[in-house]
Amino acid sequence: MTFGRRLADAFDTRGRLCVGIDPHPGLLDAWGLTDSAFGLEKFALTAAEVLAGTVPVVKPQSAFFERHGSAGIAVLERTIAACRELGALVLLDVKRGDIGSTAQAYADAYLHPASPLAVDAITVSPYLGFGSVQPMIDTALAHDRGVFVLAMTSNPEGPQFQQAATADGRTVAATVLDEVASQNAGAEPLGSVGVVVGATVPREGVTPSFDVNGPILVPGYGAQGGTVDDMRALFGDASPWLLPSSSREILQAGPDREALHAAAVRAADDVAGLDRR
């Protein structure tokens, strides 16, 4: 079954919230844990156990595992397994992008079923040119997995390049959105190639078409200040498949399991009000 269809099913049964597992050193400390592979494991597996049975998508942030070296990657493997065991789709946030031949190696690492780090989907960066991410898209589709392509990121520096005009007059971000729409053309109920558009992106200027027939991951919701009203204003009715994502805002409710669960339920209820179709 395609990633797009699996995601649509997950929306039906679990709603539309993505929770990020971002084990920041400050959060480890707030949870009474050491900034070590041991603390990381306790944090990530607790978050997985509490959240992955409830939300449709869990998004571990690879960087916070990588900073603990090979022991951290081992924890990432166990976290991915735990989330999948509990029925969540795993979107690994690695933002990969490189020349095509190297992009294929990243695809093998994260999107080939034989890899120990295989996940349901990854984030990819098209800023070496959209064609450079094609090996990751092709590998994902060949194995019923997905990719989320960065289009308009939530950080304040994003517009400098992403909103710049290209030779044909479209912005760089609009070009990315159009390319993704072509990849998803004709797919039902939606394509397996998503985009990333931050809840915090400025709305002034020309708003591109978000009609990509694929999921739109919306980080920046929660700790970075983005709200459901911001999403309504940005996307209107154009996009049915919004997947708002929140990490710190929810994780800071731990380590108490009930409080952590309650924080996720609050956020899920908040985003449930967004129009579906």
Ligand SMILES: O=C(O)c1cc(=O)[nH]c(=O)n1[C@@H]1O[C@H](COP(=O)(O)O)[C@@H](O)[C@H]1O
């Ligand atoms: O791809 C992402 O998820 C992402 C894209 C983006 O534009 N902005 C953004 O914040 N993210 C990631 O989403 C997470 C946001 O975390 P919080 O701000 O704690 O909710 C981090 O892991 C970021 O790396």
